[in-house]
Amino acid sequence: MSEQRPASAAPAPRVVVTAGTTAGAAVREAGLPGKGPDAVVVVRDPNGQLRDLSWSPEADVEVEAVAADTDDGRGVIRHSCAHVLAQAVQQQFPDAKLGIGPPVKDGFYYDFDVDKPFTPEDLQALEKRMKQIIKGAQRFSRRVVPSVDDAKKELAAEPYKLELVDIKSSDNTVDTSEVMEVGAGELTIYDNLDPRSGEQVWGDLCRGPHVPTTKHIPAFKLTRVAAAYWRGSEHNPQLQRIYGTAWESNEALDRHLELLAEAERRDHRKLGAELDLFSFPDEIGPGLAVxxxxxxxxxxxxxxxxxxxxxxxxxxxxxxPHVTKGQLFETSGHLQWYKDGMYPGIHMDAEHDAEGNVRKPGQDYYLKPMxxxxxxxxxxxxxxxxxxxxxxxxxxxxxxxxxxxxxxxxxxxxxxxxxxxxxxxxxxxxxxxxxxxxxxxxxxxxxxxxxxxxxxxxxxxxxxxxxxxxxxxxxxxxxxxxxxxxxxxxxxxxxxxxxxxxxxxxxxxxxxxxxxxxxxxxxxxxxxxxxxxxxxxxxxxxxxxxxxxxxxxxxxxxxxxxxxxxYAGAFPAWLAPVQVVGIPIADEHAEHLRGVAKSLRAKGIRVEVDTGDDRMQKKIRNHTTQKVPFMLLAGGKDVEAGAVSFRFRDGTQVNGVPVDRAVAAIDEWITRRENASPSADAFTF
The missing domain is CATH 3.30.930.10 (Bira Bifunctional Protein; Domain 2)
Structure with missing residues (x-):
């Protein structure tokens, strides 16, 4: 759901940073935006590496200006916002220990070791404190730590950061999110500096880059809290992960939040329950649908x-079959490559003599992963x-x-x-x-x-x-x-x-x-x-x-x-579980609709006639909520004329359609597998 510049957008502007000056000075001298959605927040050097605007090269170099409203620009804003979140958490909860805080698609997160889970009220308080930090225009300042020992001394109170420093110093592999912390080269810390005194307010082990100041984080929102294991392993401590999103403008944030709200309305798990499509009983187990x-x-x-x-x-x-001897997956390589993602083997086929000794060893069978x-x-x-x-x-x-x-x-x-x-x-x-x-x-x-x-x-x-x-x-x-x-x-x-x-x-x-x-x-x-x-x-x-x-x-x-x-649960008519429902205005009109239903069933169309006790308007609401594509209403005039009235999902209606033409129109719509939702405008009777 990320907002992106259109493919036709002009190429990013390029500027020359003179040796001994900063990228920010070159950007300002070129007259490039310093405020607004297209403000330049970092630059990209000739090697493709993103650099802070405070970066000063040793020789003249041409760089690409990276604006806030690009994917890379948003990533930098989001990572900077994650730092602001961590600062707010440690101000609000002084005993909180820091995990990692990378940008992710459309947002960011930060992991914390705290005594008790964060509450919705905590998120509200943290948002308020973050806004104060952002308003304070703290400056992000990159600092190289001279040695691993120096880093450990400075981070002595942060056990998870110390672990990352140890991993880096031992040349072990770190994952993509951890690289944001320790980088691939020197160890660096980003200090948040008070704009007036220049004193350090807060700092974090980080590769960077970051926006110049917290004021360059124009719009953000904390979205949720989840539990997360440190470094993704269930053998490690469980931390509290706060998710958030940040954007180049309030307008972009509002669009994103609207999309999130729409995505929540369309969540297939929610619709699956509302429309009675599937479920995941606890008695069966997670991830196993009925x-x-x-x-x-x-x-x-x-x-x-x-x-x-x-x-x-x-x-x-x-x-x-669903299960096979393990040897097949040894031949294919799945046991070597994917064993951690496979269910454990089922040991079978062992034969024993009368004394219980193994006469023929058993072997492992596996549920097939592929x-x-x-x-x-x-x-x-x-x-x-x-x-x-x-x-x-x-x-x-x-x-x-x-x-x-x-x-x-x-x-x-x-x-x-x-x-x-x-x-x-x-x-x-x-x-x-x-x-x-x-x-x-x-x-x-x-x-x-x-x-x-x-x-x-x-x-x-x-x-x-x-x-x-x-x-x-x-x-x-x-x-x-x-x-x-x-x-x-x-x-x-x-x-x-x-x-x-x-x-x-x-x-x-x-x-x-x-x-x-x-x-x-x-x-x-x-x-x-x-x-x-x-x-x-x-x-x-x-x-x-x-x-x-x-x-x-x-x-x-x-x-x-x-x-x-x-489709937000409103499946095309050819896929809908109930394609047509007949709704009589009164009980005496039900027989007419049963005849219509018989004609529809003869064409293989899935149809029901609602003869329940609810009033007609409530029946219409119920079947609209269940997203039935065609509702056929019948009252006295319809029965006399051998007709039905169409009611569609969008509330539009066509009255007095002869039954044979109604049946033919529905059949033609379904047969051609029309994916649009039917409405009055789509039919000419």
Whole structure:
């Protein structure tokens, strides 16, 4: 939901910083903005590193001015705001110990070790204190700490900071958020200085950069509190994490908060309960959904249409078990690569003699985290000819992954989910055409569900990889050509491929501007060798197939959650669990609507007649709340005329439509899978 400058925005201005002067002086001399949403807050040096405006180079250098209303500018504002938050917390709670406080998408957080969790009242008090700090125009001042010992002496009261210093001094790996604290080179502390006396008010171990003063944080809001384990490990202390957001203007903050409010209204977990679609019973466990009848109808409609489209595209349907011997995942590499994300093994098949001694040792079985290895075994089950290629295997295969409880998030991050998984086996000379056709198929099918705004990332060979560089080059070129042929806007994510394969990730933007990562296409350079897969080519030689992994929805559950939020629960009529509801004005009109319902059911349309005790207006409200796309009302005049009156979700109405024309119009709307919500303006009877 981040606000970004349009792609057509002018290039960032560049200025020359003269040796011995500061970047801020060069910016001012160039007449660039120092206030407002486009104020310059940092600069980018020729190496791509962001620098404070107080930075003074040793030689003349041309830099790029970075404005507040850019992604990098916002990141600096947010990290600076995290420092203000930490200062406020330690003023309000003097015994609080500091964790880390990085910027994140659309905001920031800071972790604290405190005696008791923060309350909503605490957040209000902290916001008030932060506003006072910001108003005070404290200056952010970078200071290099001469040595690790000096850093430890200064940070003696901050155990978590000391741990980060130890990690840095021992050359151990730190994650992205921790780099914000210790950096990749020298140790630095940012002091907050009083603008009049120049004395230190507060300081924090940090790589930076920061805005020049706290006054350059024009708009912020603390949003929530959550528990978080130090460095993300459940073996470490649990801290209190305060989340917030900060923007270049109050207007930008207000837009963001409106989007947050809209996102909350659209939250699929909330709508799932309100619309009786699915639930997560505690008795079953976190991240394991049960689908209620209405949710099951939508899911079945999604799956049925997907199956139909796959059949038309010459996919062959397969089914595989939910559990397998561990050896299969040793061959695939999943046990080595992903064991921490897999459920523990189930030890079975041991045989014992009468004395209880082991006659035959048992072995571990695992719930499958992926379908890939089983599809490899289907290909390998018999000899294959080039005439069978490309062989496209497809499965709605349920998999299980052990997501940590703090990561589980409704249907979009669950522990059990069903992938619409496909593995395509092709000859090397078929790869380019197959990828092009596949990408067009993926985009076309997603568009059929009402998603139309796509971008893609092409992730290329990392530093550490398996296989031959030449094969990687061929695979990457084929993936990029497929993107060009499909007309998808994309960017190269250099070095971000898995160590065994390059890939395309497709992102879709939903109705309120949020980007979701959906489909993945991956050219596999490893499984052919790992599973010893072969086909006999036209020249009689045995050759390795190239393998394309493809999950189109990602998972049924996640896609369902995304669609729920995209449509705010008002699913297109072709997917809606109840497509039509008949509402009689009085009991004597119900029989007329039952006849209409019979005609609709004959066309496969899901219809109900509400003969409950509620008054008509309350029935209309109830079914509008349940987001039924078509409501058909009938009173005495409608019965006499053999007609019905349409009522739509948006409150519009069309009266006196002959039954045969009403049935035909509804059937035509649903049959063509119209994704817009029906309204009076869309129909001419």
């Amino acid at each position: 689908w209620h009848p209405k949710g099951g109808i939508i899911r079945r409609a999604m799956e049925d249409y997907s199956r139909r489209r796959h059949e038309e595209a010459d996919y062959e349907f397969v089914y595989t 379908n890939c290895p089983m599809h490899m075994m289907i290909f390998k089950s018999r000899g294959r000819s080039y005439r069978e290629l490309p062989l496209r295997l497809f499965e709605f295969g349920t998999v299980y992954r052990y997501e940590k409880s703090g990561v589980v998030h409704g249907l979009t991050r669950s522990r059990g989910f069903t992938q619409d998984d496909s593995h395509i086996f092709c000859a090397p000379d078929q790869l380019a055409d197959e990828l092009t056709n596949l990408l067009q198929f993926v985009v076309g099918l997603l568009t059929d569900y009402g998603l139309t705004d796509f971008t893609a990332d092409l992730s290329t060979r990392p530093e550490k990889f398996v296989g031959e560089p030449e094969s990687w080059t061929v695979a990457e070129a084929a993936l990029e050509q497929a993107l060009k042929s499909a007309g998808l806007p994309y960017k190269i994510d250099a070095g971000a491929g898995a160590f065994y394969a390059p890939k395309i990730d497709i992102h879709v933007t939903d109705a309120i501007g949020r980007a979701w990562q959906l489909s993945t296409l991956q050219v596999d350079l490893q499984f052919g060798d790992r599973f010893d897969l072969e086909f006999q080519d036209s020249d009689g030689e045995r050759k390795r197939p190239w393998i394309i992994h493809r999950a189109l929805f990602g998972s049924i559950e996640r896609f369902f959650g995304i669609l729920t939020e995209h």
